[in-house]
Amino acid sequence: MDTQTASPGGLRAITRDAVRTHLSELAIDLFTEHGFDNVTVEQIAAAAGISARSVHRYFPAKEDLVVGDPTAYGSVVRDAFLARSTDESVLSSLRAAFTVLLDHGGQDIRGKAALCVMTSVPALRARNHEKHLLWASLLTPVVAARLRGSDAELRAQVLVQTALACFDVALTAWVVPGEQRTPAELLGVAFAALPSHGPTPP
Amino acid sequence: MDTQTASPGGLRAITRDAVRTHLSELAIDLFTEHGFDNVTVEQIAAAAGISARSVHRYFPAKEDLVVGDPTAYGSVVRDAFLARSTDESVLSSLRAAFTVLLDHGGQDIRGKAALCVMTSVPALRARNHEKHLLWASLLTPVVAARLRGSDAELRAQVLVQTALACFDVALTAWVVPGEQRTPAELLGVAFAALPSHGPTPP
DNA sequence: CCGCACTTGTCAGAGTCTGACAGTTTGGGC
DNA sequence: GCCCAAACTGTCAGACTCTGACAAGTGCGG
Structure with missing residues (x-):
């Protein structure tokens, strides 16, 4: 079943x-x-x-065949986010949550080959985005619970989509031929491109 | 031709x-x-x-039939971004550029009906994301030209994708039944959810 | 008025995806 | 160890999207 x-x-x-x-x-x-x-x-x-x-x-x-099961790893990111302290900023928690996914992703991310194929074919990029949207539907409620003020739902969607964009850009940059850094390092560079959201946690 | x-x-x-x-x-x-x-x-x-x-x-x-021509309005956003002063932050310029698109979009955004169908079917959301990726390929070079330091290309991708996420979230929020605000107002709320990037320009 | 480009319909085909049916294998309880 | 139900597989059939080729119709320009 x-x-x-x-x-x-x-x-x-x-x-x-x-x-x-x-x-x-x-x-x-x-x-x-x-x-x-x-x-x-x-x-x-x-x-x-x-x-x-x-x-x-x-x-x-x-x-x-390339994208994999969309339902996998969605709850992993959500649980990793919930495990973070509420003292740090939401974006810092999201950054940490996706870093956990990168470490955990040795199984799902089957080397650079799958990502290379995925980035080169528009239909596959689109399918991958659908998977990200499914993750977003899991993440948005828990993120909205940590926000105060009006439009918590909308602002949570923005933050989650922003984190997903960083995740996507980091992985896309990882598969370019000359790149030497690890996916986790590139994810840090991607989040650092955003306006300041407090010091990066250890 | x-x-x-x-x-x-x-x-x-x-x-x-x-x-x-x-x-x-x-x-x-x-x-x-x-x-x-x-x-x-x-x-x-x-x-x-x-x-x-x-x-x-x-x-x-x-x-x-629902998404429309992907090549349309891509250059509009790019030109609107180039018209902004380089004194303001990049995200502020991007916010202004997409606001221009909203005002100009009375033609392409054929009412809420198209958006309602688009948000309800995953395949259409994916196709719409492909259109956004085409816009991103036009925007990223001009955004990277305004950035200093290393990894300008990667950071530009992050900022463009972030702005596109705000655009997408704002339009998605616009079609919910109870919503009264205009798309431009919702876009402002979406960008305000990001960490501070200077005061919002007039 | 006529040539020419554009448009349209029809036909044929490849490819993806789904449902139904029957045969086979296998796991797990007794 | 045996047996049954459940799962897996192959085959057939069909609906649907999308593409190419060909012929016929239509209207603009010279």
């Missing part, structure tokens, strides 16, 4: 996740070589030795 | 733009009534009295 996290109890869910990651890596390799639009789902299925119908059973859309 | 702007000299281009707006309004009405996914291109074509193939000649994708 619950396919979002590999519950350790279920043995079938483990193999399902294994097939998912295998299909994803296989597809990303094909996309990087021939281009996203020049690879059909049938070719991916043939390379994996299964039918095209089964590929759509694991991934509802072709773009999900 | 040049289909992006209705060059006043061409008489055929005028009718073409008229058909475009007519098709767009017609489609938005059908979408608001039956839902975006429950209306096929053939139904839109039948309602307009033309073939489905011709609809795709005016709009490359079905989503473009």
